[in-house]
Amino acid sequence: MDPKTGTAGTDPAFDVVRFTRTAARQRSRREHRYRDVLVDVYSTGLGLAVVLMMLGSLVFAVRTHLVLEPGTASSATVTIPQEYLQAGLTVAGLLAVALFSRKIGPVNVRRTEGFWWLGLPVGRRRMVEGSFLRRVLLLCLGAAVAYLPFSVLTFLTAQPLGHALASATFGLAAASVMLLSAIRQLPGRGQGPVPTLVLSVATSALPSVASAGLYWPALVLMAAVLGLWLLVAARLGSIPGADLTRGGAVAGHAGSAVFFMDVNELTRAFSGTPGSGSVSRFRCLYALPARRPWTALLLADATAFLRHTSQWRTLAALLVLSIAVMMADGGLVLPARLAVLLMAGCAAASAVGVVAKRTAITPGVDAALPLHPGAVRLSRIVLPALALSLWMACLTGGLVLLGLAGPALLVPGAIAGLGMGAAAVRGAYRRAPDWSRPPVETPFGPVPSAQLRSFTAGIDTVVIAMAPVLLALYVGQVPGILVVAQLVASTLAVLMAAFSR
Amino acid sequence: MDRVGALLEVSGLSVGYGGVPVCGPVSARLEAGEVLAVVGFNGAGKSTVARTIAGKQAPIDGEVRFDGLHVNEDSISFRRAVAAAFDEDIFFPSLSIREHLQLVARGHSVAEPDGAVSRELEFFSLGHRADVVPDLVSSGQRRRLLLASALVRPSSLLILDEPEQRLDPVMRERLAGRIRAYSESGGGVLLVTHDPELLLRTADRALLIDETVLELTPQQAAADIARAQ
Numbered sequence: 001m002d003p004k005t006g007t008a009g010t011d012p013a014f015d016v017v018r019f020t021r022t023a024a025r026q027r028s029r030r031e032h033r034y035r036d037v038l039v040d041v042y043s044t045g046l047g048l049a050v051v052l053m054m055l056g057s058l059v060f061a062v063r064t065h066l067v068l069e070p071g072t073a074s075s076a077t078v079t080i081p082q083e084y085l086q087a088g089l090t091v092a093g094l095l096a097v098a099l100f101s102r103k104i105g106p107v108n109v110r111r112t113e114g115f116w117w118l119g120l121p122v123g124r125r126r127m128v129e130g131s132f133l134r135r136v137l138l139l140c141l142g143a144a145v146a147y148l149p150f151s152v153l154t155f156l157t158a159q160p161l162g163h164a165l166a167s168a169t170f171g172l173a174a175a176s177v178m179l180l181s182a183i184r185q186l187p188g189r190g191q192g193p194v195p196t197l198v199l200s201v202a203t204s205a206l207p208s209v210a211s212a213g214l215y216w217p218a219l220v221l222m223a224a225v226l227g228l229w230l231l232v233a234a235r236l237g238s239i240p241g242a243d244l245t246r247g248g249a250v251a252g253h254a255g256s257a258v259f260f261m262d263v264n265e266l267t268r269a270f271s272g273t274p275g276s277g278s279v280s281r282f283r284c285l286y287a288l289p290a291r292r293p294w295t296a297l298l299l300a301d302a303t304a305f306l307r308h309t310s311q312w313r314t315l316a317a318l319l320v321l322s323i324a325v326m327m328a329d330g331g332l333v334l335p336a337r338l339a340v341l342l343m344a345g346c347a348a349a350s351a352v353g354v355v356a357k358r359t360a361i362t363p364g365v366d367a368a369l370p371l372h373p374g375a376v377r378l379s380r381i382v383l384p385a386l387a388l389s390l391w392m393a394c395l396t397g398g399l400v401l402l403g404l405a406g407p408a409l410l411v412p413g414a415i416a417g418l419g420m421g422a423a424a425v426r427g428a429y430r431r432a433p434d435w436s437r438p439p440v441e442t443p444f445g446p447v448p449s450a451q452l453r454s455f456t457a458g459i460d461t462v463v464i465a466m467a468p469v470l471l472a473l474y475v476g477q478v479p480g481i482l483v484v485a486q487l488v489a490s491t492l493a494v495l496m497a498a499f500s501r
Numbered sequence: 502m503d504r505v506g507a508l509l510e511v512s513g514l515s516v517g518y519g520g521v522p523v524c525g526p527v528s529a530r531l532e533a534g535e536v537l538a539v540v541g542f543n544g545a546g547k548s549t550v551a552r553t554i555a556g557k558q559a560p561i562d563g564e565v566r567f568d569g570l571h572v573n574e575d576s577i578s579f580r581r582a583v584a585a586a587f588d589e590d591i592f593f594p595s596l597s598i599r600e601h602l603q604l605v606a607r608g609h610s611v612a613e614p615d616g617a618v619s620r621e622l623e624f625f626s627l628g629h630r631a632d633v634v635p636d637l638v639s640s641g642q643r644r645r646l647l648l649a650s651a652l653v654r655p656s657s658l659l660i661l662d663e664p665e666q667r668l669d670p671v672m673r674e675r676l677a678g679r680i681r682a683y684s685e686s687g688g689g690v691l692l693v694t695h696d697p698e699l700l701l702r703t704a705d706r707a708l709l710i711d712e713t714v715l716e717l718t719p720q721q722a723a724a725d726i727a728r729a730q
Contacts (some may be wrong), residue, residue: 014607024595027634115591116601118574120608121581240575 016117017126059149067156069333074360076402079329086154088324089205090170092317094200095172097143099182104254105247107132107232107239115244125237128244132182132236135241136175136229142169147207155211165210172221173203179228185239186232186245193354262432263350263455264357271310271354282306293370297379304355305383314351315391318344323398338470341395346462348391349424352384353458356428377425377498385421385494392417394467408478412469412486419465419490422497427458429497465493506569508533508555508658508689512657514563516546516553522561523549525713533657536680536690536703539711540722542729547693548662550586550710554691555585555660567658581609584656586647588666592635598622598646599631602653609654621649624675641667652679658689665696697723 011371080088106127109117117127117344151163180196206217211355213460243386250485259266286303290296324342332340359380366376396413399405433454439446446451509531517523524546531537538649539547547681552558554565556574565572573579592601602621606614622628625645635643651659661680665673673696680703686688694700700707707722709715717725 014605014610016608019598019604019607023597023600024593027595027597112591112593113587114594116604117608119580119585120605121577121610122608123577238575242574274539 005027014122015126016120016122017130017381020113020117032191047120055149059152060232063152063156066153067244076327076404078327078402080327081329082154085324085328086208088099089150090204090207091200092321093147094169094173094203095196097139098177098181099199100270101139101178102184103247104251105182105185105244106135106178106249107182107185107236108251109111109244110252114241114248118241118244123237124239124241124244125233128236128239129233132227136178136225139178140171140175140225142171143174144168147171151207151211152211152244155208158211159213162211162213162328165213166207169203169207169210169217169221172218172225173199173206175225176203176221176228179225182232182236183228185243186235187240194347200310203219228451231337260432260435261451261455264360264428264430265432267350267354268357268361271357275452286460294379297371298382301355302383303378304358305352305387308354311351311354311385311387315387318348318389318392319398321397323402324345326399326404327402334474338473341473342466342470344461345466346419346459348388348468349384349420349462350427351460352387352421353424356380356384356425360429376459376498377429378494379495381422381494382430383421384424385418387417388420388424389414389417391471392420399473405476406478409469409472411476412472412483415486415490416465416469420462422490422494423458423465424496425463426461426500430454430457454477461493461496464489464496506566507531508568509537509567509691510537510569511554512564512566514550514553514565515561516558517561518549518551520561522546524710526563527708527710527714528563529708529716531658531689531691533687533689534682534684535705536692538700538704538707538719538722539691539693539710540695540700540717540726542708545710547710551585551589551660551662551691553607555583555587557585557587582656583658583660583663584651584654585660586651586664587662588644589647590640590643592643592646594634594636597632598627598638601635602647602649602725603730605710606653611654619655624652624679625649626672641669641672643671644668647677652683653719656688658691659683660691662693663695664692665694667698673699695726697726699728 013326035052059479062170112125117142118124144167146241147167151158151166151170155162176199180199184192184196187282203221206221210217229274254266255267257263257269282303284300285306288299292300322341325332325340328337366373369376371379392413393410396405400407400409431454433451435451437448437450439448468482472482507530509529511527511529514527515525516718523544524541527550529537539550541547549558553560554572556565556572556579567583570576570579575593596604599618599622603614606617606726611617619628621648622631625648626651627642627645630638630642636647638646644664648661648664651661659680664680668676677699680690680692680699684703684705690703692699692703701719704719704722707717707719709717709722709725
C-alpha cells in the first residue's frame, strides 16, 4: 500500500462498468416485478409488430403499384438515370449517418457516467467499449432494416435474398461510417470528413450490386468493419473525456426527446449552439435604430436567424434532392414526385424554424415584451418566410430551367415560401404531446386526437401553403386563379401561425 | 519522491467562455500542506477559475501546472492525485449513496474500501440513509455525498467549490476541521468559498477574484466578504 496516498496500488480486477451495472440490476430486481416486465415487453413487442406490419403493407402496396404501372420518364431537358439517383440517395443516407455519429460522439458516456467514471484513475477503454460496440451493432441492424423498404421499392426485379443482401450491405456500410467517425475522436486523428465522403461514394453502388444476389459486397464491407473496429478498439481509452461527455449529452438529450416523441426537442438536441464567433456577425443590423418594440424585436429575431448558418446547408441539400427527384428518369409517378417535394418542404420549414424553436422554450421572455403574442410570432415569421420564399423561388426556378414548368410558376412558388415560413414558426411553437390526455372515442376506435394535433402542427400549414403550387405542377400550367389561391393559402398559413393557439 | 516545485503553480491564467475572460489573469502557487482560498463576489469567476485549474475547462491563456506537469484531466496520474467537488447534482438513479462511495473508493484502489466508505458515511451523518438512492434524500444530504466522494479517496490536491453550500452550521464546522486535517497531513487545498468563518478557520492565504486578482490574508478576505454581504 502506498503510505502517502493510502492506495493499494492499481486494482486491475475492478471493473467500474460491471460494478455499476450489477448494483443497478440488483436494485432493479428488487423494485420491479417480473409480471410488470413481461407486460412491458409484450406491449412493446406488440406495438412494434403492428407498426412493422402497417409499414410492410404500405411498402408492398406501393411496390405492386410500381410493378403494374412503372414510373413515368421525366420530361426534364436534362435527366438523371434512376441508378444514379439510387446511388446518390445511398450516399446521402451514409452522410446522414456520419453526421448523426459525430453529433453523438459516436463514442460517448452519459452525463452520470462522465461524472462518476471519468474521474477515476482507471483506463477508460472498458468504460466505453461495450456501449460503443452495442451502438455499432444497433446502427448496423437499424440501417439495414431502414434500407429494406428502399430496396423493395427501387430494385423491383430483385429476389428476397437480393433485398436482404442489399440491406445488409447498406447496414455494414453505415457501421463503417460510424467507425470512421469514431476514428475522428482519437487524439491526433483530425483528418476531417474526406475519408467518410470517399467511403460513402465508394460503397454507394454496392447495395445495388448485392441486390442481384451477390454476397461479395457484404463480405467486403464486413471485412472493412472488422478492420476499422480493430483500429478503433485498441485506442478507445485515449479519447478525451470532454469529447466523451459532449457526445453523451447530445445522445441523452436526443434519447429523451425520442422517448417523449417531441420532434422540436429532438431538433434542439442536434442543432447545437452557434459558435462563439457568430456573436460578432450582423452587429450592424442589430444596432439599427428601432423606435417601436416590434421593430426592436424584428431586428433581434433577424440577427439571431442570420447568425445561424447550419440552416443554409440543409436548405441547399433539400433543394438538390428535390430537383434531382424531378429529374429522375423513371421510377416514380408524378404524384409520388410531388409527395417528395412536399416532404422536402416540410423538412425545409423545420430547418428554418431553428431560432423559433429556441425562443419557444422561453415563453417568459416573449411574455415580458409589451406586444401581443400574435405580433411576437409575426416578427418571428418574417425571416423564415423570406428564406423559404427564396428557397421556393430557387426550386421553381430550377424546374423552369429544366423545362418542367413555365416561368409563371415562379410567382406562386415565391408566395408559397411565405406561407411555409409561417409553418416553420407554427411547428416550432407546437406543444409537446401530452400523453396523460385520454384518446377520443371515434367510430374507428379510440384516437389520440390531442397528441395527433400536436404532431401535425406546422405540417398542416406546410400542406396548405404548398397545395396550390403543387397543383400547378400537376396540371402543368399556372392559371390566374391558382395565383389567387396561392395568395389566400399563404395568408391563411400566416394567420394560423400567428394567431391560432 | 521529494517535490521540487510547488504542488500547484498557476501563471497568467485567463479563464472564461467563448474566448472572453471573466476576470483578470490569475497567478498563484499552492504548496503541499497549504489551503488557498478563492473569494470574490457572485459572477466574479471563482468557480470558472477552479474548474479550469481542475482541468474541466480549457484556459483562454496562461498555464496551470500540477506537480510540475501541465494539468490534464485525461491523464491517469492527474485523476489519481486531484480530488474535486463542484456543485453538480449528478447521480446514478439506481445506485445507493453507499454504492456511489464504493464506486469511487474501489476505483481509486483504496485498501479497505468498505471501511473507508463507512467512515465517510459516519462523518457526514449519512449512515442512516446509506442504502437509499440520492434522488430520495435532501439536497443537503446530496451535497454531503459529493463532499464524501472527494474525501473517501486518496489525493494530494483537493479542489472544493463552495463546499459550505446547503450545509448546516454543525456540518460546516466539521468540514472546516476536516479540511484543516487534510492540509496538515500534507495535502494542498484550493477552496472557493463565500463563508468568512470557513475561510478564517481553514485558509492560509486567499485570492480575491476580480478584474484584477489580488492575494490577501484570510482576515482581509473575510472582511471583504463581510462587506459584500
